[in-house]
Amino acid sequence: MHELSLCQDLLEQVTAIAQTHKADTVVRIIVWIGPLSGVEPLLLKSAFDLIRAGGVADQAELVLQNQAVKVVCSDCGMASEATANNLLCRHCGSGHTRLIGGDELILARVELAGVA
Amino acid sequence: MCNTCGCNLTAGNRHLLFTPPKTEAVTAVSVLGSLLQHNNEQAGRNRAHFDAHGVLVINLMSSPGAGKTALLEATIQRLKANINIAVIEGDLETENDADRIRAQGVPAYQITTGTACHLDAHLIAGVLPQLDLSAIDLLFIENVGNLVCPASFDLGHHRNVTLLSVTEGDDKPAKYPVMFRAADLMLITKTDLLPHLDDFSVAKAAQCQRALASQVPVLPLSSRTGDGLDAWLDWLAQEVVAHKLRVQRQQTIKPRMQEDGLKWHQQTPKIRFRPVARG
Numbered sequence: 001m002h003e004l005s006l007c008q009d010l011l012e013q014v015t016a017i018a019q020t021h022k023a024d025t026v027v028r029i030i031v032w033i034g035p036l037s038g039v040e041p042l043l044l045k046s047a048f049d050l051i052r053a054g055g056v057a058d059q060a061e062l063v064l065q066n067q068a069v070k071v072v073c074s075d076c077g078m079a080s081e082a083t084a085n086n087l088l089c090r091h092c093g094s095g096h097t098r099l100i101g102g103d104e105l106i107l108a109r110v111e112l113a114g115v116a
Numbered sequence: 117m118c119n120t121c122g123c124n125l126t127a128g129n130r131h132l133l134f135t136p137p138k139t140e141a142v143t144a145v146s147v148l149g150s151l152l153q154h155n156n157e158q159a160g161r162n163r164a165h166f167d168a169h170g171v172l173v174i175n176l177m178s179s180p181g182a183g184k185t186a187l188l189e190a191t192i193q194r195l196k197a198n199i200n201i202a203v204i205e206g207d208l209e210t211e212n213d214a215d216r217i218r219a220q221g222v223p224a225y226q227i228t229t230g231t232a233c234h235l236d237a238h239l240i241a242g243v244l245p246q247l248d249l250s251a252i253d254l255l256f257i258e259n260v261g262n263l264v265c266p267a268s269f270d271l272g273h274h275r276n277v278t279l280l281s282v283t284e285g286d287d288k289p290a291k292y293p294v295m296f297r298a299a300d301l302m303l304i305t306k307t308d309l310l311p312h313l314d315d316f317s318v319a320k321a322a323q324c325q326r327a328l329a330s331q332v333p334v335l336p337l338s339s340r341t342g343d344g345l346d347a348w349l350d351w352l353a354q355e356v357v358a359h360k361l362r363v364q365r366q367q368t369i370k371p372r373m374q375e376d377g378l379k380w381h382q383q384t385p386k387i388r389f390r391p392v393a394r395g
Contacts, residue, residue: 002234002265006151013149027142031151038268038294071329085290087297087329097329105151105268112143 003039003047010107011051017110018056024114026057034067034102035084041066069102155269158237162244162272167368169249172359173257174352175271175371177295178279179288180261183305183339185213187279187348188256190339192220194349199356200253204243206235206260213258223247234265237272254356263288267295267373275300275355276371282306282316289324297328300372301335301351308338332372 010031018026033041041064048062072079073089073096080090082102089097150156166173176184185205192201202223205213209228217224225243227235235257247255257273259266267276278299280288283306289296296302302325304318322334333351337344362368 002232002268005232005236009151009154013147013151013153017145017147021143021145023143036294036297038264085293085324086327087293088327095326095329095331099329107147107149107151110145110147112145115143 003043004051006039006105007044007047007051010048011055011057013107014060014110015056018112021112021115023056023112025112026060026110027113028061028063028109028111029057029107030063030065030109030111032067032104032106032108033064034104035069036099036103037105039105065108067101067104070100071097072100073097152268152270155237158241159270159272162237162240163274163368163370165244166249166255166272166274167363169252170360170363171249171252171255172275172356173255173271173273174275174277174355175257175259175266175273176277176279177259177263177266177298178261178281178305179263179284182261182279182281182284184258184261184279185216186339187303187305187337188217188258189220190342190345191349191352192217192222194345195254195352196220196222199353200251202247202252202255204235204240204247204255204257206239206258208232208260229260233260233262234269235259235271236269240271253360254352263292263295267298270371270373273371274359274369276373277301277303279303279305280321282309282313282318286316286318286321287324289321289328293328296325297330298372299325299330299332301333302330303348304334304336306338306340307336307343308341 014026014029033039044064045062052058052060069082069084070079071082071087071089073092073094075094075096076089076092078089078091079100082090084102087097087099088095178184188203195201203217205217205224205226207213207226207228208230211226214224214226225246227239227243229235229239240257257271276298278296280302282304304321310316318336325334335344335347337348
């Protein structure tokens with residue numbers, strides 16, 4: 001359960017962005033999250049409800065956009081969709097793959113209102 | 117005054133740019149910041165500190181009871197004559213593990229995390245002042261026993277070693293892919309118990325690890341009997357030497373850590389600022 005500490009980091013970054021843009025309110029926070037990030041979306045949502053109270057993001061909606069697991073093969077050069085516990089190349093079966101998506105944990109976008 | 121940084125905006129003209137807040141006026145800011153930013157920054161400072169003294173730092177991760185402390189005891193007994201070792205122990209409560217390490221004659225520092233299920237870079241930074249790094253070649257960090265959270269936190273270390281004991285089940289890498297994918301070395305421990313178990317296959321465990329596109333060495337061993345320890349000790353000794361050479365060249369290495377995927381999205385501008393709904 002480290003979702004709470006991640007949420008603190010999230011809120012600090014969001015608050016700093018709101019301050020930079022002199023906004024009153026944060027309307028929406030968009031986070032990209034992949035299955036290999038090690039973070040459970042539902043837990044992140046409930047942790048966010050606890051952390052945001054009373055701050056600039058009090059009324060904000062947290063939108064979690066799930067990212068697909070994708071690999072690219074170093075042997076055949078092809079990209080393929082994969083799953084968290086099977087990252088082998090779907091074209092040639094090789095284990096020499098690089099992850100190109102699915103481990104995201106990114107604060108992608110913040111929507112602000114009341115920009116002074 | 118310019119149109120780039122916003123210095124031409126004043127209290128007198130700002131209303132021309134943005135609609136009043138009471139409507140659906142929304143300003144979107146694309147940030148692409150890692151949610152582990154604070155931890156990662158501290159981890160970078162920790163690593164620089166370790167590198168300044170040429171200390172190799174290894175993070176041991178596993179479920180509770182997989183034999184991390186027993187492995188350290190056996191390792192220290194065999195290596196302490198040649199390599200200066202210290203240990204940072206992470207547990208929710210008690211000094212028990214640190215006491216076991218001290219009994220082997222090497223310094224140990226206990227971090228009790230209370231309810232926290234993992235160590236993070238700030239907790240490590242907190243014990244750094246107590247460590248005499250100039251007297252150490254190899255620092256082990258024994259993370260909190262947990263196959264989930266520790267994988268996400270860079271501590272400023274150089275290598276992740278993940279333990280899987282034979283009593284846990286050979287499909288653990290498939291069940292906990294985030295943890296096992298982070299491994300730079302996988303150890304299968306308590307192999308002396310294999311004769312009593314009919315449901316653990318070392319080959320199957322290695323196969324589950326390979327399915328994570330992980331080519332790292334998988335070493336079976338028993339800390340109790342010493343079987344297989346030599347390969348692990350050789351790996352350690354090589355890593356210590358390799359790291360000394362690395363820092364002489366002003367280089368370092370990061371563990372195969374759960375990155376935040378940021379690297380794949382760098383082509384997008386770091387901050388984009390655009391008023392969406394204009395009145």
